[in-house]
Amino acid sequence: MSEAVAATGGVARAADAPAREVPAPPDPVLRDWINGYWSDFLDDLTDWLRIPSVSADPARAADVRRSAEWLADHLRGIGFPTAEVWDCPGGPEAGLPAVFAEWPSADPGAPTVLVYGHHDVQPADAATDPWDTDPFEPVRRHGRLYARGAADDKGQVFLHSLGVRVHLAATGRTAPAVNLKLLIEGEEESGSPHFADLVREHAERLACDVVIVSDTGMWSEDTPTVCTGMRGLAGFQVDLYGPGQDIHSGSFGGAVPNPATEAARLVAALHDEDRRVTLPGFYDGVVPLDETERELFARLPFDEERWLATAHSTAALGESGHTTLERIWARPTAEVNGIWAGYTGEGSKTIVPASAHVKLSFRLVAGQRPELLEESLRDWVNGRLPAGIRAEVVAHGYTRPCLTPLDHPALASLRRAMGRAFGREILLTREGGSGPAADLRDVLGAPVLFMGISVPSDGWHSVNEKVELDLLRRGVEASAYLWADLAEHWTSREGR
């Protein structure tokens, strides 16, 4: 056994494994500018976080609008020539407003970047949830800023407002090195019901070379990462109907089909013994994990025991031949989110239930086409049921998977900019969840990058949400480096 093999725990490194990258040193001038702005920046963010822009609560609709107007005012105040509040298609009554802002570059051929984020927040109620402090009265403590929206997503949106200012100050520019556009949604925490329509309606003004999604996270402060993909999602409800009403299991049981049994047989048949999904064609087109990405995943300091603790689980289980990280990031899955049939109260009730219901969702990866899944599922269900059981399959809509092209020059820029801000090589991750990023990609025809300046402990959707102030500062720095790096290494003509 060679020394090299021994040093990697017996796992031989491929000869063409990516070299570890050494980040460029930080720009002390730029850091000085950040320090100068820092106190005002935090005060402004605090003001914005005080606005309870809870999109799920109809009583907060005026607050969501106030939040949008606050942001547009702020962006105009720091120099954006354009900053507008955009109503949903259908008008102010149809949904909650987004903010669009634009700051063109003075350089011909500069690439155009669209930053996506959202200004609405999850519900939070100090009276009923165990927050240590009021979620809408931001508090700075131990190097953190606690407030609903501090990490998801106002903090991550706001870092770009300081990022562009220090980018200008440090480079002596009056306009950014890239054509900078911001689209800050107001309904993300409510499922983005009008987002695709909004993007289609404004597709010309949103035209760009690359989308930077600022609404994800990174591995940890010690291991900064860039996410290269989110899985897609397709949800279904399968309803099985047997007897016209619940019937006596003594008089009829064992002689007519039971829809609860048939529902269980369907769910059980959805995975084989290797826990692979059995739907015909399910894996067709799945883009396999790139060797580079697989190698970068393997370098993450993944501790399965700790991960299981965050999953509130005591054992891992999934598709054979893949690691846990591969299973949640790069492999498609089928999951039962709910099942119900018959009697569910105390004690027993001896019936054959009239119906059974299953909620299924599929996570999808690049190469899978969610529109094909519905027909495949319907055929599979109907082909497995005995006479006497009728099925209805209802689709709950889908979100497409989204994968950043690994060879795109903007991804290299993002890794360099973040590496410089964090003083470390930026590894790659993916995100197991799903988001509306693919709508941007599909409507605008631009690749999507994920710049997540947040760590798992930030408490998204939970109590005591916070942002680490040091992380936020590095995010500002990375944002500033990014616009210069993109302009230096990539022009619109080359990129497109």
Added chain:
Amino acid sequence: MSEAVAATGGVARAADAPAREVPAPPDPVLRDWINGYWSDFLDDLTDWLRIPSVSADPARAADVRRSAEWLADHLRGIGFPTAEVWDCPGGPEAGLPAVFAEWPSADPGAPTVLVYGHHDVQPADAATDPWDTDPFEPVRRHGRLYARGAADDKGQVFLHSLGVRVHLAATGRTAPAVNLKLLIEGEEESGSPHFADLVREHAERLACDVVIVSDTGMWSEDTPTVCTGMRGLAGFQVDLYGPGQDIHSGSFGGAVPNPATEAARLVAALHDEDRRVTLPGFYDGVVPLDETERELFARLPFDEERWLATAHSTAALGESGHTTLERIWARPTAEVNGIWAGYTGEGSKTIVPASAHVKLSFRLVAGQRPELLEESLRDWVNGRLPAGIRAEVVAHGYTRPCLTPLDHPALASLRRAMGRAFGREILLTREGGSGPAADLRDVLGAPVLFMGISVPSDGWHSVNEKVELDLLRRGVEASAYLWADLAEHWTSREGR
């Protein structure tokens, strides 16, 4: 092919197939006595049916007691030397009272018969259920008597009160030919929670050679039958626990076990492709269907399409190699009565649920021991679960199966007595459901016979419950014949 084979549709009759029996002619004297008593009998039954003895409704406890006292008074009035109201073990506050009555024979060596029935009834509310008339204001119409309890079970209990009177009148006796005991329960419609204890407490006074259960039904008025068995029942809840709380299916799904999936896999594995139950040892000891009984079942005018309509089902499905009647009467089954896990509301919620729950019940036939089932199920469940899923199996108690010995002389007496009353050969059936009859058999050590004077259209537990007056009259006649026939063909010494 012989003529005989052709005549039976190609199915060869076994050489020892039971000969069709010609019933004895009716006793015109006895019928005259019935006619004489008939009007008073119906008036008395009507009075009793007016008492809303709903055992499930705590507000009706006094009515259940009044019903017991009414019956005891009545039985004393017609000549029973003993008729007592028995409180539950634990006293009048612990449960609802039964009635015990006894009329010893004057003949030495006469067999002792215990008739079982119940005087409590199912709930019925004219204000909320679509009854045509008040369920507790009996109405005679078109040869039927409509009232809650008319068939289940006051009518069937009461026919014995006239049966013994006309038996005495027609035979000139002052005491019945058998030692007659009645035990009329007051909690049957509430699951007989104290019945086994009651029987054990009074086992000496209830001692008998045979039990006649008067609380089932027959095939139809045109095809009178005797039921020879009821299935047993064992109910369980299986609770599966996975993650400590519902977790995000995007972040964790596909990489940790999902308790809903595992519950479905268990339920699916409970039957094989032949729809036989796969629990190890499940079929051990199962008494196969007797050839005589199978032949008598086959002679029933069973119409599967009509049966499916009563099952509100469109197709039959069950254990391979058995007919529908065999499946529901003579074969054990496993049935899912309920299943639930995760999200069951509108739309979708992308979670891996923390737990999943299944309600299972097993119908058992003679030879199966329900006390073995719990351990078998627990072992089977635990043996099939992956690491990360924990199971709890909770037993909901059981009812033993009960099968009349087909060669018992009392069964021959019952078939002769009923055959004479109905003017037809009495075929055999069984009952797919379960009842407390096995408690009587096990505690008293006496075989149990089922004398069901009711037809499927009588509306048990449903609206517009009724009894056919002609059927009731034939039941009275059969009861009267039965005591004489039993005494003539069987003495206690022989029978025991």
